[in-house]
Amino acid sequence: MDLRFLLLEIGHGVATVTIHRPDKGNALAPEVLEELTEVFEGLGRMAEVNVAVLTGGEKFFSAGFDLNFIRTLEKVSNEAFTALFHRAYRAIMFCPQPVIAAVGGPAIAGGFDLSLMCDIRYASQRAKFGQREIALSLTPIMDPLWRVIGLGRAMEVALTGRIYDAAEALAMGYVSKVFPTGELLENVGQIARQMASYDRQCLAETKRLGQTIVNHDLDGAMKLQEWLFRGYIGSEDNHQRVDALLASLKK
Structure with missing residues (x-):
């Protein structure tokens, strides 16, 4: 694959997909979403991959929508972009292999949604989470959020637009474990390789x-x-x- 905004590494049965747009906080421009869709739709055809890890590295996950691009959209011309967003979401959620999110930094709005599409979420101590769509006059992804943390808590996350730290995300059951800063990818890699050894x-x-x-x-x-x-x-x-x-x- 000819990738500009993602890094793809495959080894020991694990595909590690890293969003790599550090100058923009890994913001989700259309080109990033197109590459995410291509990679995750392709993983199902890779017999050597049993587990996937989605990350933005130890510093970022994704700051969310590329707001400069969002500002150019009009209601009468938004269909292609919204379809692309949801195709990327579905490519991750319905990837045949289990997908682990390794969240090393902010996962906000669209970045939060990407982590939500994964099957398991791990975070570093510096990670932050927020479904900020309400603050931008946008409606959120409520399902599968309510399945993960319960309807009452999902309503709070969606309606307040709050930013939650890693400890709060762990307490509400959104992430499974929090690792020390700088040690996330090593620990998630060990978990992923163990999982990949299974049938x-x-x-x-x-x-x-x-x-x-x-x-x-x-x-x-x-x-x-x-x-x-x-x-x-x-x-x-x-x-x-x-x-x-x-x-x-x-x-």
Whole structure:
């Protein structure tokens, strides 16, 4: 891929996608969104990738919309850009592989939304989060936010436009863990490589299960989970992993 605003590194089953527009705080211009869409739509075809990490590095995640470009839009001519934004969102959310957000700095407005599209979020102590659309007379992404932190808290985030620090984001359940400044990417890399060592198809099925389970009643959810479990238990890979675990317990 010919990338100008992203860095793509693949190794040990992990694709690390870094937004690289540091002079603009990794702001989301159309060209950045086009590259994000291209990369994440392409990852599903990469058999060597089991897990993806989306980051902006240790200093930034993304300051959000490129406001200079947003200012040029008119209501009668905004369709192409809004479609591009949501195509990029969907490319991340529906990427077959699990996607981890490693948030090293501000994730604001559109940058917050990018982190929201990921399956797991980790942050550094200097990270900040804010769904600032309301302050710009824009409507927010409420779903899947309410699925992650609950409807009441999602309403607060969306309606106040507050900026939250990493500790607050952890307390509300938006991020899973906060790492010391400068140590985010090393720690997330270790987590991603461990995840990538698991069965590729099982990872993908588990991600899809997490996305669909909220749409089932309890009985339907239990039946779906039983059906999926039966598809994996007793498989050759399952046997090999059980044998390896039993052998390690004998040491």
